[in-house]
Amino acid sequence: MPKIVDHDARRREIVEAVWALIARRGLDAVTMRELAAEAGYANGALSGYFRNKDEILQSAFQHAFDATNVRARRAIGEQRGLAALRLLCREIMPLDELRLLEARVVIAFWDRALHDARMAAVHEAVMTTWRAQMHGYLQEARLDGDVTTATPDDTVIDGLLAALMGFQINALFAPAATPERQEAVLDELLGALAP
């Protein structure tokens, strides 16, 4: 079914072209016409791929998630356990301009997902994926003797995911939430796993 494949590929191309514009200006401020122009499409041609701006935002969120995971896989390589857990967390943290832009997409997405069950389900799928990955790394880390805490893995992961989501906010709104300070918090959280 070459047509369907092409359609999905085209949607990805469009999102890759426009997500940063949405992040910088905000979904409300940009028009479908401007998004089409940014992607190099004639006005109106985007509607064949996305019914509205919310659908583009959902794809932009998925794009930020996929990009994070590609970077994390590359950074982790053959590493496992605690080292792999740390690298996954670092890729989710908004530590540079690119990831701060991704955080802006994520925040806009959250606002819409509050009132759209399908978008909320996309967010839950993302969290479920990261949660499963973290569980795997924690199990390895316990085998390696790098994690010795009596705290259940679920609580450890709840704490990590809360801090990682909170960083998306604090890095954008608190000038003091520098990469160094985010990393200091991560060091504390992971350090507490081997008391």
Next chain:
Amino acid sequence: MPKIVDHDARRREIVEAVWALIARRGLDAVTMRELAAEAGYANGALSGYFRNKDEILQSAFQHAFDATNVRARRAIGEQRGLAALRLLCREIMPLDELRLLEARVVIAFWDRALHDARMAAVHEAVMTTWRAQMHGYLQEARLDGDVTTATPDDTVIDGLLAALMGFQINALFAPAATPERQEAVLDELLGALAP
């Protein structure tokens, strides 16, 4: 200047009447006409107090912050140090229906504040207030011997605020982020302060 005082009081009354409607339905979905009706005003009468929905949202955010602090003060009473720190954190956490509604206002506010410097400044002021309060409680807790960690207070507070902001997201989007699980994370974070 009785007229000005009256104006501010009226704005507060309006926000108290409408903030939960905004939280439930979303700012985009409600009209100024509906907000006026909810507040018991004639259509158009709200514009004397708020220029637009974003101004109402900013006041709703301030309302959620003020309500949190009123509850925290009441809960803390004469307590100090670690006990007071725990109670402040618990009031910020979305542990019940009321605070989950407040979290919805906060998320909508974040989305707007990304593109509005004045709203972002309001958020920063809120964080600065909580940060100062936490610094005070941590100092007391160190004097009391309840906090003995070598981790600097700034890092402790960065970690607490990240987790507290993350809870606003996770409690709304992850069905597993129950009050019990949020409290387990808080116990871990505070427990790590006296290793």
